[in-house]
Amino acid sequence: MANIIDSFINIPRQKEEDFWTPVIIDHIRQLAYDGKPLDILQPDEFSLRILDNIYFKNLSSNVKDNPLADTETDLMGLKLSVPLYLGDMSFGALSGNPNIAIARAADITKTLSGTGEGGLLQEIENYERIYVQWASARFGVDYKTINAGSGIVIKIGQGAKPGIGGHLPASKVTSKISSARRIPENIDAISPAPHHDIYSIEDLSQRIEALKLATGKPVFVKVAATNYIPYIVTGIARSGADGVIIDGQGAGTGATPEVIRDNLGIPIELAVASSHDILVREGLREGFKIIAAGRVTGALDAAKLYALGADVVSMGTAVLISMGCIMVRKCNLGFCPAALTNKTDGTKVYNIDFGVNNIVNFITGFRLELANILDNLGLKSVDELTGKKNLLYAKNISKGAGNILKIDAEYSKHSSNMGNFSPNRKYLNEMITKGDVPITSMGSTTSPEVVKPSRIIDWIRLDGAQVTRPSIDPYRENIDTTFYLAHGKIRMSIPVILDVSSQREDIKESLYWASLFMGNLVIDRKYYKNYKKITIIRDGNLYRIKNLKFGEKSNPGMDGFIIGESDSQEIELSDLDMKLKNVGSRYQYDIMAYISKFKNSGDIIKYLALGADSVILNADIFSDSLANNYTNLNQKALNFLLIIKRELALISGAMGVSNLQYSITGNRELLRAVNMDEELEERINVPEAGS
Numbered sequence: 001m002a003n004i005i006d007s008f009i010n011i012p013r014q015k016e017e018d019f020w021t022p023v024i025i026d027h028i029r030q031l032a033y034d035g036k037p038l039d040i041l042q043p044d045e046f047s048l049r050i051l052d053n054i055y056f057k058n059l060s061s062n063v064k065d066n067p068l069a070d071t072e073t074d075l076m077g078l079k080l081s082v083p084l085y086l087g088d089m090s091f092g093a094l095s096g097n098p099n100i101a102i103a104r105a106a107d108i109t110k111t112l113s114g115t116g117e118g119g120l121l122q123e124i125e126n127y128e129r130i131y132v133q134w135a136s137a138r139f140g141v142d143y144k145t146i147n148a149g150s151g152i153v154i155k156i157g158q159g160a161k162p163g164i165g166g167h168l169p170a171s172k173v174t175s176k177i178s179s180a181r182r183i184p185e186n187i188d189a190i191s192p193a194p195h196h197d198i199y200s201i202e203d204l205s206q207r208i209e210a211l212k213l214a215t216g217k218p219v220f221v222k223v224a225a226t227n228y229i230p231y232i233v234t235g236i237a238r239s240g241a242d243g244v245i246i247d248g249q250g251a252g253t254g255a256t257p258e259v260i261r262d263n264l265g266i267p268i269e270l271a272v273a274s275s276h277d278i279l280v281r282e283g284l285r286e287g288f289k290i291i292a293a294g295r296v297t298g299a300l301d302a303a304k305l306y307a308l309g310a311d312v313v314s315m316g317t318a319v320l321i322s323m324g325c326i327m328v329r330k331c332n333l334g335f336c337p338a339a340l341t342n343k344t345d346g347t348k349v350y351n352i353d354f355g356v357n358n359i360v361n362f363i364t365g366f367r368l369e370l371a372n373i374l375d376n377l378g379l380k381s382v383d384e385l386t387g388k389k390n391l392l393y394a395k396n397i398s399k400g401a402g403n404i405l406k407i408d409a410e411y412s413k414h415s416s417n418m419g420n421f422s423p424n425r426k427y428l429n430e431m432i433t434k435g436d437v438p439i440t441s442m443g444s445t446t447s448p449e450v451v452k453p454s455r456i457i458d459w460i461r462l463d464g465a466q467v468t469r470p471s472i473d474p475y476r477e478n479i480d481t482t483f484y485l486a487h488g489k490i491r492m493s494i495p496v497i498l499d500v501s502s503q504r505e506d507i508k509e510s511l512y513w514a515s516l517f518m519g520n521l522v523i524d525r526k527y528y529k530n531y532k533k534i535t536i537i538r539d540g541n542l543y544r545i546k547n548l549k550f551g552e553k554s555n556p557g558m559d560g561f562i563i564g565e566s567d568s569q570e571i572e573l574s575d576l577d578m579k580l581k582n583v584g585s586r587y588q589y590d591i592m593a594y595i596s597k598f599k600n601s602g603d604i605i606k607y608l609a610l611g612a613d614s615v616i617l618n619a620d621i622f623s624d625s626l627a628n629n630y631t632n633l634n635q636k637a638l639n640f641l642l643i644i645k646r647e648l649a650l651i652s653g654a655m656g657v658s659n660l661q662y663s664i665t666g667n668r669e670l671l672r673a674v675n676m677d678e679e680l681e682e683r684i685n686v687p688e689a690g691s
Contacts, residue, residue, distance in 0.1 A: 005339040006351035011326045019450050020327050024297050031365030032322035032358040037063050041298050049449045050401055050675055051269040054304050054394045060376045069374030070381040071367050076218035076242050078150050081110040082367040085291050087316030090116025092168045092177045093254030098340045101355030103127040109363040114153055117166050119180040120145045136165050137191035139181040151218040152211050159251030159294045162224035162264040162464025163471040163654025165191030167255045172334045176344045194470035205239035218242040225271035227463040227672050230278040235467055237284040246271050248294025250443040252317040255332035258427055258440040259647045263602030264464045266672055268294040270690035273405045276309020276387055299369035306385040307392050322362035323355045331441035399678040400688030415677045419452030421597045428625035435639040437646050448674050456570040457606045459676040465656030474653035481648050483614055483661045485590045486559040492520050494645045495614035499523040503619050511619055514637035560590030570610055574684040577611025577666055592616050601647035611666045
């Protein structure tokens with residue numbers, strides 16, 4: 001007999017830091033309970049998110065049950081009671097009944113919802129207020145599908161996984177999902193990273209025109225917030241699209257590689273502000289709509305994003321919380337306690353009426369709180385708020401962020417108050433024991449927005465290729481992770497060297513074996529005669545740029561430098577890389593960065609882009625991840641290196657890079673800083689996100 005979920009489940013105690021705090025969840029649940037405005041939910045004063053440090057200059061906290069402001073708006077001829085889009089959540093990511101509840105609630109509240117890329121459920125195909133999605137895999141998409149609803153979304157990217165395709169784990173591909181998506185059961189459904197018929201702005205323009213001719217409906221393009229987002233958005237506007245959905249860093253998802261989610265993409269507030277500004281400057285803003293997505297918690301977040309330039313906001317995770325989500329982050333496993341993202345096998349079923357009632361109440365409360373904000377700002381309608389940056393000011397943000405936002409701001413330095421480093425042991429243990437890239441769900445829980453940065457690279461985000469250039473599919477195409485050192489004398493399968501010097505003998509032997517299997521180097525103070533020897537000279541002067549001698553005959557016999565670990569390691573690395581380039585000697589030497597504080601493979605990419613030719617990982621990273629389980633050491637050591645290789649390929653493909661050494665080393669254009677001190681940005685030559 002099926003277990004019917006028709007009430008809220010108690011929220012478990014959060015064991016780790018999470019953006020979706022109990023305070024936020026409680027507020028959403030209360031709105032879902034009775035649909036009455038509570039208050040203007042204020043962010044935590046210690047929040048690291050830029051949006052939480054943006055304020056309205058003259059906003060009182062008065063809340064009335066019957067506010068006067070008009071929240072109605074028009075989206076491509078469709079009247080919305082409030083400028084709200086209920087996310088793009090597919091049948092597969094959700095379990096079916098939640099999809100029906102969302103579509104029905106959108107009709108009742110006169111808002112809008114997206115179907116995601118899982119095909120179209122028969123139960124919702126006749127609802128008017130849906131936008132169907134045209135994604136890279138075309139799962140379940142045909143002429144009938146694209147003619148359903150009120151519009152079409154061409155999904156190029158999403159905030160939780162920029163540069164890669166959708167991912168539905170095999171365990172969730174049941175017979176119902178198989179039928180809807182027209183794919184085999186029990187096999188991972190991994191969408192291609194790029195659209196194989198969209199490799200340029202011109203291709204995108206042709207696809208937009210074709211879909212408009214076939215349907216007569218408005219076409220939006222969904223992209224992740226990444227580097228060059230303002231130029232991507234102007235390209236979309238010039239391609240004939242009616243609008244763009246920009247999905248920011250931290251946006252939720254049903255499944256994504258953890259290393260992608262936690263390293264790629266930029267915050268929605270920076271992306272919206274810069275995109276709005278460039279559209280206005282280029283004369284493209286009128287009639288072109290911006291939908292802002294990613295960590296929108298409620299009416300105050302929405303109001304700030306409208307003022308920064310959004311026409312509509314998208315809420316996905318908040319809607320799920322209103323439906324009963326308790327944020328246990330098991331969406332990818334199919335064991336959702338609230339039956340929202342569980343397998344469609346009939347063992348646990350979500351009550352549609354419960355969901356509809358909750359969503360309708362939540363949207364009603366959201367609308368009334370938004371109307372109160374408008375009243376308190378002295379505005380008569382929500383349309384008056386879009387792009388009104390003069391109503392905003394910010395505190396405790398970097399000068400770089402302020403320059404992107406273009407609002408009044410009080411700047412602060414953050415590097416003097418860094419957090420304590422904590423390794424992600426769960427991720428590392430899963431990597432070595434399962435031998436597969438760790439998959440997770442929901443939005444990121446790491447730096448720089450949730451956890452206080454403890455290293456300079458924690459403020460850095462990586463690019464995701466989309467629209468202006470295609471990403472490369474690492475599941476189906478070759479990504480070359482090979483690196484050469486010492487002028488080609490040394491070949492490594494990945495730019496990783498292991499320092500095993502301090503390890504016990506059994507761990508050391510396993511890492512020797514795995515490195516030999518992979519074709520990689522180890523560093524060991526005890527020299528083994530059966531291995532080729534590379535000498536490391538510990539001469540302090542060699543680490544000081546001012547004492548280096550340049551020229552073909554300088555420093556004879558020396559092939560490179562090792563930058564030791566320190567609080568300023570990234571600065572020293574970048575300085576050395578740039579100094580050698582400036583004097584024309586960069587390619588005479590290799591630069592390596594020594595790392596013992598390691599979160600995931602994204603760290604390696606960041607060090608490479610800052611100028612390293614490879615990294616040296618302290619093998620304590622591996623031994624700590626064993627969690628005192630010393631069985632199958634050879635397999636675990638091999639898994640450690642193999643998964644790093646696969647994750648490097650994943651990230652590279654997402655960035656549109658097919659060869660790490662030739663395209664990533666020293667390429668700072670692949671990097672963007674988020675709320676980093678201006679002095680640090682200048683020293684490492686990394687621009688602010690949104691530029």
